[in-house]
Amino acid sequence: MNRMIGSIMHININSWKEDFITMKTCLIVDDSKVIRMVARKILQELEFETEEAADGQIALDACNASMPDAVLLDWNMPVMDGITFLRELRKAPGGDKPIVIFCTTENDLDHIQEAMNVGANEYIMKPFDSDIIQAKFQQVGLI
Amino acid sequence: MNPADFEFISSLILSRSGLVLTPDKSYLLESRLMPVARKHGLKGLEDLIETVRSRKEEALIVEITEAMTTNESFFFRDTKPFDLLRDEVLPPILDKRSSNKRLRIWCAAASSGQEPYSIAIVLKELGARLAGWNIEIIGTDISKDILTKAEKGQYSQFEVQRGMPIQLLLKYFDKVDENWIVKPEIKNMVTFKYWNLLDDLKNLGGFDIVFCRNVLIYFDAETKGRVLEGVSKLMPDDGMMFLGGAETVLGVSDKFKPVSGQRGVYARA
Numbered sequence: 303m304n305r306m307i308g309s310i311m312h313i314n315i316n317s318w319k320e321d322f323i324t325m326k327t328c329l330i331v332d333d334s335k336v337i338r339m340v341a342r343k344i345l346q347e348l349e350f351e352t353e354e355a356a357d358g359q360i361a362l363d364a365c366n367a368s369m370p371d372a373v374l375l376d377w378n379m380p381v382m383d384g385i386t387f388l389r390e391l392r393k394a395p396g397g398d399k400p401i402v403i404f405c406t407t408e409n410d411l412d413h414i415q416e417a418m419n420v421g422a423n424e425y426i427m428k429p430f431d432s433d434i435i436q437a438k439f440q441q442v443g444l445i
Numbered sequence: 446m447n448p449a450d451f452e453f454i455s456s457l458i459l460s461r462s463g464l465v466l467t468p469d470k471s472y473l474l475e476s477r478l479m480p481v482a483r484k485h486g487l488k489g490l491e492d493l494i495e496t497v498r499s500r501k502e503e504a505l506i507v508e509i510t511e512a513m514t515t516n517e518s519f520f521f522r523d524t525k526p527f528d529l530l531r532d533e534v535l536p537p538i539l540d541k542r543s544s545n546k547r548l549r550i551w552c553a554a555a556s557s558g559q560e561p562y563s564i565a566i567v568l569k570e571l572g573a574r575l576a577g578w579n580i581e582i583i584g585t586d587i588s589k590d591i592l593t594k595a596e597k598g599q600y601s602q603f604e605v606q607r608g609m610p611i612q613l614l615l616k617y618f619d620k621v622d623e624n625w626i627v628k629p630e631i632k633n634m635v636t637f638k639y640w641n642l643l644d645d646l647k648n649l650g651g652f653d654i655v656f657c658r659n660v661l662i663y664f665d666a667e668t669k670g671r672v673l674e675g676v677s678k679l680m681p682d683d684g685m686m687f688l689g690g691a692e693t694v695l696g697v698s699d700k701f702k703p704v705s706g707q708r709g710v711y712a713r714a
Contacts, residue, residue, distance in 0.1 A: 427606060
């Protein structure tokens with residue numbers, strides 16, 4: 303029941319908000335449709351406007367068209383992986399702006415360190431839940 | 446707890462919340478439900494379970510379910526109190542104690558250790574400023590099992606991601622298989638003790654700063670007042686106390702007063 307109330311309120315808040323303020327945007331980059339859907343639901347609850355990309359190249363094109371406030375980024379993807387995307391993003395004009403949070407099953411120190419060196423702002427090790435997403439987004443000042 | 450009681454309470458919680466309680470997690474029953482039992486004037490878990498069995502009181506069942514499903518403790522829970530500790534509460538206290546360089550902090554509901562370790566990390570991050578200081582963080586709780594977990598300082602990937610920023614995780618934890626263990630330099634700053642807040646507190650010694658967050662909520666007003674009076678006696682005049690976001694001293698104790706502009710922070714009155 304809580305979820306139902308939540309979603310009804312969400313619609314009201316959103317339609318109200320769009321009239322007055324701009325919502326923060328988050329690009330969700332993951333080759334799994336299921337993960338993108340789960341992340342989308344959590345981020346919409348946190349009142350983000352979301353966009354999705356199934357690999358790093360699509361994500362890079364989307365960023366070059368319009369830089370989002372945040373990127374939730376998987377590591378292993380076809381065409382272009384997450385770490386390559388991040389390197390390219392940070393080189394692009396305005397690409398230093400988005401806050402990038404890795405969200406991946408890679409949970410060893412080498413991967414985490416590499417991500418941070420390349421310019422990630424936070425790092426989520428899958429599996430995640432809404433508490434983890436919320437806590438991490440709070441830490442980087444997105445909410 | 447006997448197997449029949451465990452079976453009864455775990456299936457009740459399962460049917461109400463979907464939370465699966467395996468026997469290895471039975472310490473959670475003790476740490477979460479003892480406060481509920483106490484609040485209702487019951488001696489222990491057995492009495493609580495017996496009461497639920499015989500009366501089937503909906504309000505009590507809901508309370509039990511809520512106590513069991515409250516999220517596991519977070520590192521840096523609520524964030525703000527730890528910023529206040531670093532930026533507002535610590536500086537004047539450190540100034541005043543710069544000659545003897547001694548600081549004692551108490552976590553009155555240490556649970557599985559997230560709060561005392563978070564405090565230790567805040568202090569460690571101050572770096573050279575605290576070089577040569579004798580710092581003691583004491584964490585107490587009424588559950589021996591949960592204190593054993595706290596002492597180990599070992600957390601699952603899921604647990605560390607609840608509140609620990611990735612940079613601090615890399616800096617202050619060692620990864621062992623799929624778990625993360627607090628490094629000795631942090632662990633050594635914290636001592637855990639089994640203690641009931643309703644018992645005499647004197648032997649805990651004095652404390653400059655007390656974290657007493659989200660524990661008074663389980664007591665009635667008179668008991669809250671008594672605990673706060675006991676806490677105040679352990680603190681010097683310039684000592685500071687933190688309460689949880691939903692807690693207050695107003696109408697409960699005249700031993701503390703809220704500090705304006707610092708939510709959740711209380712000074713000796």
